[in-house]
Amino acid sequence: MRHSTFFWFFAPTAAAMLLFIFFPIVSIVTQSIFVPHEAVLIESENCGPFGCKIETTVDQSATEQLRREKPLGRFAGTEIYTDRNHLAFGEVGEAWRASESLGAFFSELVDLPFYRAMAFTLTYTFVCTPFLIMLGFAVAVAVNSLHARLKGLMIFFSLLPMIVPPLIGALVLFWMIDSRGVLGQLISFLAADPGLSLKASTPLVWISLIVYGIWSSAPFAFVVFYAGLQTVPQDTLESAQIDGATRWQQIRYVVIPHLAPLMTFVALIQLMDNFRVLEPIIGFQAEAHAQSLSSFILTDLSGETQQLSSAATTSVLTIIGVAILLSPVLVRTWRDFRGGGH
Amino acid sequence: MFLKKFALAGAVALLSSTSAFACEIGARVSIVGNEFPAIQTVGAGAQECSGAEVSTNLTADHQKINVAGMSGNPAEYTSAIVANSSIVALMNEDVIRPLDDLVAKHGGGLQKNQLITINGKVMAVAFMANAQHLVYRADVLEKIGMEPPKTYEDMLAAAAKIRDMGIMENPVGGAYKAGWNLAQEFNNMYIGHGGEFFKAGTAEVSVNNEAGVATLNMMKALSEYMNPDFLTHDSNATNAEYRAGNVALMNMWGSRAATLVEAEGVSDEVKSGFAIAGPMTVAGGSTPATTLWWDGWTVAKNISDEEAEATFIAMTHAIRPDAIADEAKAKEAVWLIDGYEPTPAAVGVFAAAQAGSTPYPMLPFQGLLHTALGAELADFMAGKESAEQALADVEAAYTAAAKEKGFL
Numbered sequence: 001m002r003h004s005t006f007f008w009f010f011a012p013t014a015a016a017m018l019l020f021i022f023f024p025i026v027s028i029v030t031q032s033i034f035v036p037h038e039a040v041l042i043e044s045e046n047c048g049p050f051g052c053k054i055e056t057t058v059d060q061s062a063t064e065q066l067r068r069e070k071p072l073g074r075f076a077g078t079e080i081y082t083d084r085n086h087l088a089f090g091e092v093g094e095a096w097r098a099s100e101s102l103g104a105f106f107s108e109l110v111d112l113p114f115y116r117a118m119a120f121t122l123t124y125t126f127v128c129t130p131f132l133i134m135l136g137f138a139v140a141v142a143v144n145s146l147h148a149r150l151k152g153l154m155i156f157f158s159l160l161p162m163i164v165p166p167l168i169g170a171l172v173l174f175w176m177i178d179s180r181g182v183l184g185q186l187i188s189f190l191a192a193d194p195g196l197s198l199k200a201s202t203p204l205v206w207i208s209l210i211v212y213g214i215w216s217s218a219p220f221a222f223v224v225f226y227a228g229l230q231t232v233p234q235d236t237l238e239s240a241q242i243d244g245a246t247r248w249q250q251i252r253y254v255v256i257p258h259l260a261p262l263m264t265f266v267a268l269i270q271l272m273d274n275f276r277v278l279e280p281i282i283g284f285q286a287e288a289h290a291q292s293l294s295s296f297i298l299t300d301l302s303g304e305t306q307q308l309s310s311a312a313t314t315s316v317l318t319i320i321g322v323a324i325l326l327s328p329v330l331v332r333t334w335r336d337f338r339g340g341g342h
Numbered sequence: 343m344f345l346k347k348f349a350l351a352g353a354v355a356l357l358s359s360t361s362a363f364a365c366e367i368g369a370r371v372s373i374v375g376n377e378f379p380a381i382q383t384v385g386a387g388a389q390e391c392s393g394a395e396v397s398t399n400l401t402a403d404h405q406k407i408n409v410a411g412m413s414g415n416p417a418e419y420t421s422a423i424v425a426n427s428s429i430v431a432l433m434n435e436d437v438i439r440p441l442d443d444l445v446a447k448h449g450g451g452l453q454k455n456q457l458i459t460i461n462g463k464v465m466a467v468a469f470m471a472n473a474q475h476l477v478y479r480a481d482v483l484e485k486i487g488m489e490p491p492k493t494y495e496d497m498l499a500a501a502a503k504i505r506d507m508g509i510m511e512n513p514v515g516g517a518y519k520a521g522w523n524l525a526q527e528f529n530n531m532y533i534g535h536g537g538e539f540f541k542a543g544t545a546e547v548s549v550n551n552e553a554g555v556a557t558l559n560m561m562k563a564l565s566e567y568m569n570p571d572f573l574t575h576d577s578n579a580t581n582a583e584y585r586a587g588n589v590a591l592m593n594m595w596g597s598r599a600a601t602l603v604e605a606e607g608v609s610d611e612v613k614s615g616f617a618i619a620g621p622m623t624v625a626g627g628s629t630p631a632t633t634l635w636w637d638g639w640t641v642a643k644n645i646s647d648e649e650a651e652a653t654f655i656a657m658t659h660a661i662r663p664d665a666i667a668d669e670a671k672a673k674e675a676v677w678l679i680d681g682y683e684p685t686p687a688a689v690g691v692f693a694a695a696q697a698g699s700t701p702y703p704m705l706p707f708q709g710l711l712h713t714a715l716g717a718e719l720a721d722f723m724a725g726k727e728s729a730e731q732a733l734a735d736v737e738a739a740y741t742a743a744a745k746e747k748g749f750l
Contacts, residue, residue, distance in 0.1 A: 038748040039434070039706060043543065044461035048426070049468050049678050050634050050701045056543065057460055058706050060436045074748070084742040091738075111727070111735065113717065179571050197570035202724065285574040288520035288720035299521075299717065302406050304427055304709030305434065309746050 025319070031312035032080060034073040037066040073309075080313045087317075088112045114317075117291040123206065124292075125274040125325070128213040133266055135214060136221025137259075141251065143222075144229045155226070162219035170283020173212050205289040209280045216280075217273065221266045228262045229255070264329065271325050276318065293318045365391035365659035367652035373398045373639075374408050375423025378597055380470055380675035381637065384423065387660030396656055405431070412437040415644040420653040423639045426702050427709065429458070429466055432640060434706050438465060439643040444654040451662055456678050458638055460704075468638035469661040470675040472597045473699060474530060475632060475690030476622055479590040481615035482509055490617070494534070494560055494624040494631065497591055501567040504590055514567040515580040515592030518723065523576050525715035526633075530593070531557040533700050534624040534631025545707045545749040547740045549715075550733035558722055558729040560624060565723060573720055587612045593621070593632070596694075600673050600687035618686075620693025632694055633702040636678070707749045714739040 040062035046055050082089040092115075095108035109115045143154045161169060176183040177198040188196040198204045232255055240250050256263075278294035281287065287295065293314050300311035373388060375381050377400040385398040399407075399419070405428055411418040413435065422432060432438045440463035445452065449467075458466040476497075478490055486504055491497040497514065504513040517523040532539070537553035540546060565572050569583060577598060583589045585608045594602065603613045621632035639657045641650050659665075663681040666672050672682065676691040684692055702708075714736050722732035744750045 035746050036748045041545070041706070041749070042461070045459075046461070046704055047457070047459045048701070049455045049471055049636050050695065053701070055703070056545070056705055058434050058436075060433075064436060076746075080746055083745070084738045111721075111731070113739070179569065195570060199571040199574050200724070202726075285519065287717075288573040288724055299713065302403075303713040304405060304431055305707070305713070305747065306409065306431070307710075307713075307743055307746060310743065 028312040028315045030072070031308055032316050033075065033077055035076045035080065035309045036073050037063065037070070038074070039063060040066070076309070080309050081317070084112065085310060086114055086313055088114060113291065113296065114293075117293055117296060120206065120290045121275060121277060121292045121321075124210060124213060124277050124290075125271060127210050128217065128274050129267055129270045131210075132214045132218045132270060133221050133263060135218040136266070137225050137263075139218065139222045140225035140229055141255070143226060158222050159219045161216050162223075164216075166216060166279035167283050169216055170212055170280045173208065173215075174284045177208055199284075199286075202289040205284065205286050209277075209284060209286060209290055212280050212284070213274060213277065217270060221270070224262055224266050225259060228259045232258050268326060268329055272322050275322055275325055293321065365656060367391045367393045367396070367655050369646065369648040369652040370394050371396040371421065371649070371653045371656045372419045373400075373421045373423065373657075374404050374411055374419040375400050375639075376404050376425075376637075377402055379601070380597060380677075381423055383665070383671055383674060384469060384639070384657075384660045387662075387665045388656040391652075391656045391659055394652060408432065409435050409437060412642045412644065416646065416649075417642040417644040420642050420645050420649050421639050421657055422642070423637065424466065425472075425635050425637050426458075426704050427635075427712070429638075429640065430704055430706055430709060433460065433465065437643050438640040439650060440464060441467065441641060441654065444641070444651060448651070448655055448658055451658065451680065453678070453680050456638070458636070466638040466640045467657070467661070468636040468678050470597070470637045470677050471691055471695065472595060472635040472637065472676065473632050473691045473694035474526075474593050474595050474621065475599070475694050476619040477584070477592055477594045477599050477602065477690070478617055478619065479612070479615040480617040481611065482513070482590040485509060490619045491591065491622055493626075494531075494564070494622050497622060498563055498567070500591060501564075505567065510588060510590055512567055512569045512588065513590040514564055515575075515583050515589035515594075516564060516568050516572055517575060517577040517580050517593075518561070518565060518568065518572040519576040519579070520573050520720035520723075521716040522712065523716075524573070524719055524723065525712045527561060527593070528557060528715050528719060529702070529712070530621075530631045530633060531560055531624060533629060533633060534622075534627055535560075536627050536629065539703065539708070539711060540705070545744055547711060547737050547744075549711075550730065550737050554733045555729045556625060558719070558732065562723065562729075573723060585612060596688065596691035597675055599690055600675075600685070618690045620690055620697055621699060628698070630694060630697045630699045632699050634694060634699045635702055637675075707744055707747070710743045710747065710749070711736075711740050714743060 040059040041056050042059045043054055044057045045052055046057070081087055084091055091112055092109065095105055099105035099108055110119050139158050143151060143158060146154055175181050178184050179188070179197045179199070184198055187198065188194055198208060236254050237250060240254050245253070276294050277292045278298065281290055281292060281295050296314050297311045300307040300314065371388060371391070371394065373385055375385065381400055385400050389396045389398065408419065408422040409431055412422060412432065417437065424432060442464050445457065445464050452467060456468050457464045458468055476490065482504060483490060483500065486500065486507060486509070488500050488503065491500055501513045504510050516527060518527055532549065532553060535553040535557050537549065537551070537557065539549060541548050569575065569588070577595060580589065580592055580594070581598060581602060584592060584602065585605055587609055599618055603616045621630035623629070624631045641653050661679055663679055666677050666679055666682060673685045673687055676684070676688045718735040718739055719732055721727045722729055741750065
C-alpha cells in the first residue's frame with residue numbers, strides 16, 4: 001500500500017482516537033496533577049429561617065483573584081496519587097513498620113480504600129473471567145448440537161442476560177436475595193437461620209456479585225464461541241470420529257485448540273470490563289461490602305462537594321491497572337507481530 | 343345602562359384580581375432542582391409565568407449537574423433549588439448572585455425569615471423547612487403499654503419490648519444505607535451527643551472523641567433491632583418496611599412523613615396506627631438528635647440582569663401565599679410562606695424547631711466530611727472494626743480530601 005493511501009485510509013481512525021482517547025487522557029492526567037487553590041476562609045454571620053450563626057465561608061473575591069491568576073489551580077504533582085485516599089504510600093509504609101506479622105499488615109492494608117477496592121476488584125476479575133469463559137463455551141457447544149429448529153429460540157434465551165440492562169439485571173437479583181425475597185428466604189431456610197441476610201455478610205455479597213458478573217457476561221463469550229464453532233473444520237472432526245475419539249476428546253483436541261485465539265480475545269475484553277466493575281455494586285447497593293475504582297470515581301463526583309482531582313487520579317490509576325492486567329497478552333501480541341516478519 | 347356598568351365593573355375587578363396573580367417575565371427562566379412533591383409544586387408555579395420560556399429540570403441527581411450547569415457563561419440554569427447542605431457547593435464555586443437589589447424591587451411578599459443571608463448578602467430564598475423526627479405506630483406502643491419515646495434510650499427499651507412480646511422481629515426502621523444516609527444518621531446522633539465536627543474556626547476535623555464513640559455505639563445498638571439488610575436501606579426502603587407493617591419506630595424526614603401511609607396496599611392497621619412526634623434526644627442531652635433543613639432557590643451569577651430579574655419574579659410567584667392555599671399542596675411540606683397553617687403532618691418538624699435543634703452546618707467543607715463518614719462508617723456497622731478505628735479512618739479520609747480541595 002502506498003504511504004499516502006495508507007495515510008488517508010487511517011486518518012479518520014487516527015482523528016477519532018486523538019479526539020476521543022488521547023485528549024480525554026491528557027485532560028484527566030492534567031486534572032490529577034493540579035488541585036483547587038487554597039480556599040480563603042473568613043468568618044461570617046449567616047442567617048436563615050432558624051436564626052443567625054457565625055460560620056466559616058469562602059471569601060469569594062479573594063478566591064476569584066487566585067483563580068484568575070492561575071486558572072489550572074495549584075500544581076500538586078503526584079501528591080494526590082500518594083495520599084491516603086489513593087495509593088497511600090505513607091500509610092502503607094507505616095502499616096509495614098508497625099505490623100508484626102504479614103496477616104496484620106494485610107488487615108491494615110485493606111482498611112485503606114484503594115487496597116480494599118483492589119482486593120474486591122481483583123477477586124471479582126479473576127474469578128468471573130475464567131468461569132464466564134467456561135460457561136459461555138459450554139452453552140455454545142450445547143446450543144450448537146441442538147436441532148436447527150430449536151437453535152434460534154435457545155440463542156435468544158442464552159442472550160437474555162446481555163439484553164437486560166445491567167442495572168436492571170442487578171436489581172432483579174438484588175430483590176431476590178433480599179432477606180424477604182425468594183432466594184433470601186430459601187437460603188435462610190436451608191441454613192436453618194431465620195436471621196441470615198445475604199446483604200449483611202461480606203463473603204455472601206461478594207459471591208452474589210460474582211454470580212451476577214458471570215451470569216451477565218457469559219452471553220458475550222457464548223456469542224463469540226458460537227460464531228467460532230461454525231468455522232471448526234468438519235474434516236478434522238470427522239477424522240477424529242473415525243479414529244474413535246469420544247465427544248469429550250473431540251472438544252478437547254479439536255474444538256478448543258481451534259477456538260484458542262477467540263478465548264484469548266474474550267479473556268482480554270472481560271479482564272478489562274471486569275476490572276472496571278461498577279453496575280453490580282450500584283445495583284446490589286453493596287457499597288458497604290465491595291468497592292471498586294469506578295465506584296470511587298462515582299462517589300467523588302456525586303458528593304455534595306465534587307472532588308475532581310481525586311476522581312481524575314483514580315481514573316489514571318484505572319488506566320494503569322488495565323494496562324498492567326493486559327500486559328502479558330500485549331507483550332505476546334507484540335512478539336508475534338515482530339516474529340511474523342520472518 | 344346600569345347592567346352594562348355593572349358588568350364592566352365586574353370585568354375590571356376580575357381583571358385586576360387576576361393581574362395580582364399574573365406573572366409576566368421578559369427573559370428565559372431555567373430551573374434545576376430535586377424532585378420531591380413540594381419542589382414539583384414550586385417548579386409548576388414558576389411555569390405559570392408568561393412572556394418567556396420557563397423550563398425545569400427536576401431530578402434526584404440535581405447535585406451532579408447544578409454546579410456544571412451554572413458555571414458556564416451564560417449559565418444553562420438561571421436558578422437552582424438547593425438546601426442548606428447543597429448551597430455550599432454553589433457558594434464555593436461562586437456561581438450564584440446576591441439577591442439584595444431584587445428583593446428590594448420585587449420581594450415585597452417575602453418574609454424576613456425566608457431570606458438566607460451569608461456575610462450580610464441575601465444568597466437564597468427559602469420556602470420550606472424539613473427535619474428528621476420520630477414516626478411510630480401508636481397501636482403497637484399501646485399494646486406494649488409504653489409512651490412514644492422521647493429519647494433514643496426509650497426507643498431501645500420499646501424496641502426490646504416489642505420484640506420480646508413477639509409483635510415484630512425488627513421494630514426499628516433506620517435509613518442506614520452506606521453513603522449519604524448513614525453519614526446523616528451519624529450527624530444527627532453526634533449532634534445529639536453534643537459533639538462538634540470541627541475544631542472551632544478551622545477546617546480541622548475532630549470526630550474521633552468520646553461523643554463520636556458513644557454515637558457509633560448507640561447506632562450499633564439500634565441496628566440490632568433493624569432489618570439485617572439495614573446497610574442497604576435508604577429512606578425509600580425504610581418507608582416500604584413501615585408501610586408493610588414491619589416497623590413500629592423510625593426516624594423519618596418531615597417531607598416524607600405526610601404521605602407515608604398514602605400508598606397502595608397499606609393495611610388499615612398501619613394507616614390508623616400512624617403517628618408523628620418530635621425528634622428524640624440521646625444520652626441525657628437537651629439538643630435533639632436531628633438537624634434542621636431549609637429548601638430554597640438561588641439565582642445564577644453568570645446570566646444577564648434581565649434573566650436574573652425574570653427568574654426572581656417567576657420564583658417569587660411560585661412561592662406566593664396562594665400557591666399553597668390548596669389543601670393538598672399545603673400538606674406537601676412545612677412551608678415557610680406567609681399564611682401557611684401547619685397541618686397535622688407538620689408537628690414533627692415544628693417540634694424539632696421548637697426544641698432548639700441544630701441546623702445542618704453550612705460550612706464549605708461539611709460535604710467532604712459527609713462523604714468521608716458515609717464511606718468509612720460501614721465497616722464499623724458491619725462489625726468489621728472498632729468505633730475508634732472507624733472514626734480514625736473518617737478523619738484520615740476527610741483530611742486527605744480537604745487538603746486536595748485547599749481547605750487545609
